Amino acid sequence: MDPRPVGVFDSGVGGLTVLHECLVTMPHEDFVYLGDHARLPYGPRPLEEVRRFAREIGLFLEAQDVKLIVVACNTATSAALPQLQGELAVPVIGVIAPEARAAVQATRNRRIGLLATQGTVDSGRYAQLVRALDAGVSFHPVACPRLVPLIESDDPYAEETEEAVREYAAPLRAAEVDTVILGCTHYPLIRPIFQRVLGRGVTLVFSAEETAREVAETLARKGIENDRAREGRYRFLTTGDPVAFREMGRRFLQLPIGEVERVTVARLEEALA
C-alpha cells in the first residue's frame, strides 16, 4: 500500500478528461493536477521547448513525492515521454501507448483511423506503436487543427463543430476503418458528435479511458495502490489564472474543482536548475 498521490499534468485543461476517468476508476487514490496555462498551447512550440517544460514539471511533481506521473497530453507525450522516463526516478505513463494497444485489440477489419492535432500526427508515435503490436494494420491518420479551438469555444456543440468533424472523418469513412483513435484529450467532450458522424459500427478509442485503465493496472501490478476503503483527495495547480482555470476546467472535469493553487513558472524552472 502506498499513500502517495499520482501526479497528472497537461499544458491546459484537456488533461482533466484523463483526470476525470482516473477519479472515477480509482476513487481511493489521491491526485495532484498541474496545468501549465501560462505557457499554453504547447502545440506550436519547438519540440525542444516542450521537452524542457515537461522536464521542469516532471521534476517539480517528483519533488512533491508523487508515486507515478501521467503525461495527460498527446502533444507532450509524443514530444517528451522517452526523455521524461529516462530522467525521472518515478514511472511515467503517457496517453499514446494505452490507446494504440486498445485500438489494435478492438479492430476487426484491421483498419484503424486516428484523429489528433497536427503535432501528434506528425510525430508518428501512434503509427509506430500500432505497427509494433500489429504489423498488418492499415493505419489512417488525420490532423484536425480546428477541433481544439471549437471545443474550447463558448458553444462546443455548435453546428460548426459537427461540420468540422464530418470533414475530418471523411477520409476515415472512405478508408472503411472500423476503429478510430481519438488522440487528443479534448475530444471526449464531443463524443456524441464523433459517434453520430462515424456511425455505430465504428469503435471509438479515447485516451482518457485507456490511460486511466493503464494507471489502475500499473498501480495494482506494482503493489502501490492506496487503501481501497478510503476516499481520495485531489487538488489543482496552475501556472496561469486560477479563476480562469476553474471556469474552463469545470466543463472538462465534470466533478467539483474546489481550490486551485497558483504555482509560478519561475518555481517550475527552479526544478530543472
Added chain:
Amino acid sequence: MDPRPVGVFDSGVGGLTVLHECLVTMPHEDFVYLGDHARLPYGPRPLEEVRRFAREIGLFLEAQDVKLIVVACNTATSAALPQLQGELAVPVIGVIAPEARAAVQATRNRRIGLLATQGTVDSGRYAQLVRALDAGVSFHPVACPRLVPLIESDDPYAEETEEAVREYAAPLRAAEVDTVILGCTHYPLIRPIFQRVLGRGVTLVFSAEETAREVAETLARKGIENDRAREGRYRFLTTGDPVAFREMGRRFLQLPIGEVERVTVARLEEALA
C-alpha cells in the same frame, strides 16, 4: 458472438503452457493446437526458414477458419510475427508484447531481467518493446541455452536444473532487478525453482499467463467471443509422432490431451504453395 476456434502453434510442446492458460482463462472457447514436431527445434535454424515455416502454419490455420492465431513460441514470435501479421487476414498475437508490457507495469525499481533462449535474446525484441513503453528501464537479458533440454529431460526437477537456473540468475541478482521476464514457453514447468532462486521479492512474468490475458481481452474488445455458457473443445495436430506428442505434451498441458491428429509437412507446404 463467434463460434470459430482460436489457432495456437509452436514448434513443439512448449506452447502447450500457453494453451493451458488459455483453456483455464477461456473455458468457453474452442482451440486447435498445431505442434511442428517434424521440424523442431526452430531455435538453431536460419531466420528465413523459421519465417517460412510460420507462414505455412499460419496459412494452414487460417484455412481451418480460426478467428485468431497465437504464436505460442518466443523464437517464432521474434523471427516471424510482423511477417505473419502482414500476410494473414486474421489477427495474430505473439508471446513477447504481452510480457514486455506486464514487466513494465510490474517493476518498482525499473530494473527488468530476461531469461530466454539465445535466439530470443539475440532478436532484441523484448528490449525494444520494453523501451518503447518505458525508455528509462534498465534491461538485463541473459541467454539460457541449457534450460530447454533440461526441462524436456526425464527429470526436470533435478539438481542440475536448479544449478543452471542459479547460474543464469546470478547476473540478474547482481543487477538488482525486481522483475524477471521468463521469455520461453517451457519455463512455467519449473516456476518454483525460479521463484526460490530469484527470491520472493522478485516478480516473475510468464508468457503463458500474459498471452492468455491478451487473447481474452482481444476477443472481448473485438466482440468475437464464443457463448460463455458453453464448454469449449480443443484438439491437437502434429507434424511428428502423435504418441510421442501425447507423452511429452501431458506434462506441459496439465489437462487431458485426448486425440492427436497427424498432419504432414507436405500439407503445410501446400498452404504456402
